[in-house]
Amino acid sequence: MRTFLRILLSLLILVVLLGLLTIAVGPFIVSPSPAPGVTDAELVAAPESRFIALPTGADEPQEFHFIARLDEETPGPAFMLLHGFTFNLFTWSQLLDLFAQYGRVVAYDQLPYGLSAKRVPEIAQQSSDIYSKAAALEQLFALADALELEQLILVGNSSGGTLALEAALAAPERVSGLILIAPWVYSKRPMLPDWLVGLPQMQRVSLGLARYLGRNSPLLDYSYADTAKIDEERRALTGAHRLMAGWDLAWGALLQRSLTDPVTIAERLGEIEQPVLVLTGDADQIVPVSDTQATADALPNATLVQLPGCGHLPQEECPDQVEAAISSWLETQRPGTGPTP
Incomplete structure (x- = not known):
């Protein structure tokens, strides 16, 4: 009996060691080689x-599309x-x-989506700067300033809605109204301690997840109530980032940063006094109604306006309903604010 217990204990220790080895080494199976593509977005740009x-x-200035x-x-x-997470303009x-x-x-x-720059920080701390919430707000207002747009109505879908809300709080004198489509406010994403996120293994895990999300755009299908409405042109436009070299490394850096940057906007919604239109598709599978x-x-x-038969991207799937509501x-x-004659 003692011999059997010793063998059983040895097997248990072996299983634990193999598990730890898999956790420690497994993520390195993900190749760090960047995805191929062009380095100059203007070569693949739309008219x-x-x-x-x-x-x-x-970080230094980057090119925005x-x-x-x-x-x-x-x-x-x-x-x-x-736009929202993994999508583009x-x-x-x-x-x-x-x-x-x-x-x-x-x-x-927004960085690093679509045809905007695919910056890959050389050290982990830089990714905290370029892909942080504060940087996204700075970039939003920097673009508005560059185009001489003083008063804004911000229109945001999903995480773009979160960014719009944050901007309204950060500079209420610049934001006169909001149009939010399925804003990402109460939905939670995983949060991890800095020491864990900083591990090389986690960097490879983030890279693997980025490639999964970016190669086939699985969120596109989840975001439609009727996937038959997604034609090949729409799929190609959603995947515009894949035309650019290194998009996967940049997306991985963004995901890495998001693991330590919680969404806390729900705590301050009562401070936003601007008029807001909130739209939701009644078949949204990403952000519940x-x-x-x-x-x-x-x-x-x-x-609040509820749009029947629409998913998480009603601006794509149900544009007529969205247009009427807006x-x-x-x-x-x-x-x-009325239309020109």
Whole structure:
């Protein structure tokens, strides 16, 4: 019996050691070689694409990709369109003409998405600067300043909605209103201690996850109520980042940073006094309708509209419904927001 117990204990120790070895070494199976592609985004840009170098926190300026309608003759506010996690400015393609009727409009690729720069920090601390919440806010207002857009209505989908809310708190004098589509407010993402995130193994895990999310865009399918509406052009636009070299390393650095940067905006919703339109698709599988309802309830001056038969990206899947809701809301706001004749 004692011999059997000794053998059993030895086997148990061996299993534990093998498990620890797998945890320690397994992530290194993920290759650190960057994805191929172009290094100059202008070589694969759309006809309307424009590029501008902007500050990025403590890092050197980086190139941002944007599309804008900046007719100085169009009265009203300026709209800045903020895409969500793993998406890009092309998510707004079907609504650009709508916003251009009411004012100047700009949609841009947040770092490191779409055709914006694919910066890979050389040391871990730099990733905390370039991909931090504070840096994203700085980049948003730097673009607005560069384009001479003083008063903004921020339009954000998912995590873009979170960024819009943070901007309204950071500079309320610059933000006159918000349009939030399924804002990522109450949904939680994993948070890990700095020491764990800093391990080389975690860097490879983040890189592996980035490649999974970026190669086939699985969130695109989850974000539609009816995936039959996703055509090949839409898939190609969602995957525009794959045209650029090193996109996977940049996405991995962003994911690495997000593991220590919690979403805390829910604690301060009551401080946001600007008028807000909140939209939710009733078939949203990413941000539950109940979460979006709770966000609208916590905002002092919010209007909630539920869109039947729509998922997490109604601006893509149900643009007519989104356009009707936005137009109706804008026309109830202060003078100067109506469309041009």
